[in-house]
Amino acid sequence: MQGSQPFKAFKRNGSQIRISVIGTGYVGLVTGVVFAHLGNQVICIDTNKEKIDMLRAGKIPIYEPGLEDLVLRNAEDGRLSFTTDLGRGIRESEIIFIAVGTPPGDDGEPDLSQVTGAAHQIAQHINGYKVVVNKSTVPIGTGNLVYQIINKNKRQNVNFDVVSNPEFLREGSAMHDTLYPDRIVIGASSHKVAMRLLELYALLERPMLITDITSAEIIKYASNAFLASKISFINSIATLCEKVGGDITQVAKGMGYDKRIGEQFLQAGLGFGGSCFGKDVKALVHTMSKLGCNCNMLNSTLDINQFQPNRFVDRVEDVLGGLDGCNIAVLGLAFKPNTDDMRDAKSIDVIGRLLSGGANVSAYDPIAAENCRSIYPQITYCPDLYQACKDTSAILIVTEWDEFRHLDFERLKALVARRIIFDGRNMLDAGRVSCMGFDYYGIGRNPVILEEEAPLLHAAEAA
Numbered sequence: 001m002q003g004s005q006p007f008k009a010f011k012r013n014g015s016q017i018r019i020s021v022i023g024t025g026y027v028g029l030v031t032g033v034v035f036a037h038l039g040n041q042v043i044c045i046d047t048n049k050e051k052i053d054m055l056r057a058g059k060i061p062i063y064e065p066g067l068e069d070l071v072l073r074n075a076e077d078g079r080l081s082f083t084t085d086l087g088r089g090i091r092e093s094e095i096i097f098i099a100v101g102t103p104p105g106d107d108g109e110p111d112l113s114q115v116t117g118a119a120h121q122i123a124q125h126i127n128g129y130k131v132v133v134n135k136s137t138v139p140i141g142t143g144n145l146v147y148q149i150i151n152k153n154k155r156q157n158v159n160f161d162v163v164s165n166p167e168f169l170r171e172g173s174a175m176h177d178t179l180y181p182d183r184i185v186i187g188a189s190s191h192k193v194a195m196r197l198l199e200l201y202a203l204l205e206r207p208m209l210i211t212d213i214t215s216a217e218i219i220k221y222a223s224n225a226f227l228a229s230k231i232s233f234i235n236s237i238a239t240l241c242e243k244v245g246g247d248i249t250q251v252a253k254g255m256g257y258d259k260r261i262g263e264q265f266l267q268a269g270l271g272f273g274g275s276c277f278g279k280d281v282k283a284l285v286h287t288m289s290k291l292g293c294n295c296n297m298l299n300s301t302l303d304i305n306q307f308q309p310n311r312f313v314d315r316v317e318d319v320l321g322g323l324d325g326c327n328i329a330v331l332g333l334a335f336k337p338n339t340d341d342m343r344d345a346k347s348i349d350v351i352g353r354l355l356s357g358g359a360n361v362s363a364y365d366p367i368a369a370e371n372c373r374s375i376y377p378q379i380t381y382c383p384d385l386y387q388a389c390k391d392t393s394a395i396l397i398v399t400e401w402d403e404f405r406h407l408d409f410e411r412l413k414a415l416v417a418r419r420i421i422f423d424g425r426n427m428l429d430a431g432r433v434s435c436m437g438f439d440y441y442g443i444g445r446n447p448v449i450l451e452e453e454a455p456l457l458h459a460a461e462a463a
């Protein structure tokens, strides 16, 4: 059973809208289940038969707190179904969401083949007026492209509209974010079609912004690029703190109290990962440079982010006097807590550097270990954090899972070979770690080093 949260029941107004969602990944599944929860009739479609079979059997292919409960309840109540039969999904719905992947190409340009593929399939099966809503994150102009594809290839002489409705959910809190979004952006070519979406979202009672399609597409990229830049900004100030002996956690607090700045996304650390920030900043750079816009700021955002794991491992290497033959524990593998998603996770860079330096890595993550195994089959995966730390010369915190906040230091002391913690997420209280007898290295903070390093406890290492 995935972590479940009781979500409020919405007072439905009786009108059921028939919806299909093409693409049953993180965004598609969460979108589908939330619309079903609001009382609509939803068909989730995917080309991946294994995924659809799992969902039909009541198994959830991704980890997301609260998702399982709502999927099971709505499927049981007959409002939510799953199919690979795209034609049926399209024919039976009034509103069709496109929520397929838009992975980055080599030069940062998003690969739109899943989106254009979905548009071609809609054209084949469209059998009456439909609203086609693009929820995937797509470059400026894609709304128009989807319209052209359907219009040119449709088999029946029917009308349709295309709307841009970008998604802002965060993995790990996707259900909450979809039920209580900060805003809902609807980019539409006419007020009439925007009203259809407004009606669909009305029960959520959240701020809605109606724009033209192009502005809606820009809002998504600009929002992610802004947040990513905030993270890289604080990480570049963290570098300064390390050089001059400042503490980035204090600096960020002092900045964040200013309402114009705000405290969110000012946590220095290993940088941003996941399937969206890096990909979306690269896509924006690609679009802007094609149009002759200056992208220096966004390129720096990416450079700083790429550099963070290297800086982190450089420090580990310096402190240990080399990596070769060292046993190192990596705590946290997912790109962020509360998800099993490994896409662009910082653990990939950190482990890659450790292995190429000759270290032996033992790793622990509450749920992402299996997904990491396909990337790094050669490291040791442990069922709990204490086993991962056994006989190690350093403990590296890479993902800020809550359970790492409550480390049992007494237990750790008896297990490790050397008492050193490198906190890649600045999640621990440096003073407390030190009091418990461990050296502490954070990001952009003064290290707290015990005057005399604790004696080697483990017989094997001591020998």
Ligand SMILES: NC(=O)c1ccc[n+]([C@@H]2O[C@H](COP(=O)([O-])OP(=O)(O)OC[C@H]3O[C@@H](n4cnc5c(N)ncnc54)[C@H](O)[C@@H]3O)[C@@H](O)[C@H]2O)c1
Pocket: 022, 023, 024, 025, 026, 027, 028, 045, 046, 047, 048, 051, 086, 099, 100, 101, 102, 114, 117, 118, 121, 135, 136, 137, 138, 167, 168, 169, 170, 171, 275, 276
């Ligand atoms: N994951 C996030 O946190 C997040 C947040 C906001 C926006 N987005 C954007 O939303 C989009 C979807 O992201 P995701 O993380 O859900 O992707 P995902 O890879 O988890 O899911 C995409 C799904 O689409 C399916 N698919 C591809 N082509 C299909 C087709 N023609 N018909 C039916 N199914 C098809 C795939 O099999 C896959 O299951 C992307 O553009 C992403 O940038 C993602």
